[in-house]
Amino acid sequence: xxxxxxxxxxxxxxxxxxxxxxxxxxxxxxxxxxxxxxxxxxxxxxxxxxxxxxxxxxxxxxxxxxxxxxxxxxxxxxxxxxxxxxxxxxxxxxxxxxxxxxxxxxxxxxxxxxxxxxxxxxxxxxxxxxxxxxxxxxxxxxxxxxxxxxxxxxxxxxxxxxxxxxxxx
Numbered sequence: 001x002x003x004x005x006x007x008x009x010x011x012x013x014x015x016x017x018x019x020x021x022x023x024x025x026x027x028x029x030x031x032x033x034x035x036x037x038x039x040x041x042x043x044x045x046x047x048x049x050x051x052x053x054x055x056x057x058x059x060x061x062x063x064x065x066x067x068x069x070x071x072x073x074x075x076x077x078x079x080x081x082x083x084x085x086x087x088x089x090x091x092x093x094x095x096x097x098x099x100x101x102x103x104x105x106x107x108x109x110x111x112x113x114x115x116x117x118x119x120x121x122x123x124x125x126x127x128x129x130x131x132x133x134x135x136x137x138x139x140x141x142x143x144x145x146x147x148x149x150x151x152x153x154x155x156x157x158x159x160x161x162x163x164x165x166x167x168x169x
Contacts, residue, residue: 024060027042040066041064045061045062093108094109096125100124101124101125133157140154
């Protein structure tokens with residue numbers, strides 16, 4: 001079981017939805033089964049009240065989402081481990097999608113540009129590299145996106161106001 005359980009909202013927020021007599025969708029929470037093992041449940045539905053206005057239960061559906069929650073947590077932990085390792089490596093690591101937008105960069109890569117990784121993620125390579133370096137790198141990016149193995153030497157802009165020669169593989 002994961003150490004951290006992602007909940008969509010809190011019990012207090014869920015109670016406020018119930019008290020407002022509103023339907024709810026995908027409220028996730030941990031639940032101990034009959035054997036005492038923790039499972040993760042996602043429920044959707046609407047609250048039911050008696051004639052006196054007292055909450056009597058839910059009408060809706062619930063499903064065990066333990067496998068999905070555990071898989072998401074394992075993925076999160078693997079991503080965190082990858083980030084820790086690549087941030088400590090003395091190399092520049094970057095990953096771009098097919099639109100040449102950054103999906104991942106390690107800290108050394110971001111520091112080259114005087115930025116933090118979060119400042120780069122989601123931005124297009126052309127914007128981060130600048131026109132000159134992008135024009136130099138673009139044919140190699142296109143080749144890599146076409147599935148070709150690429151090795152080249154490039155000159156990247158580097159903060160503050162300099163350049164950095166890199167071997168790209």
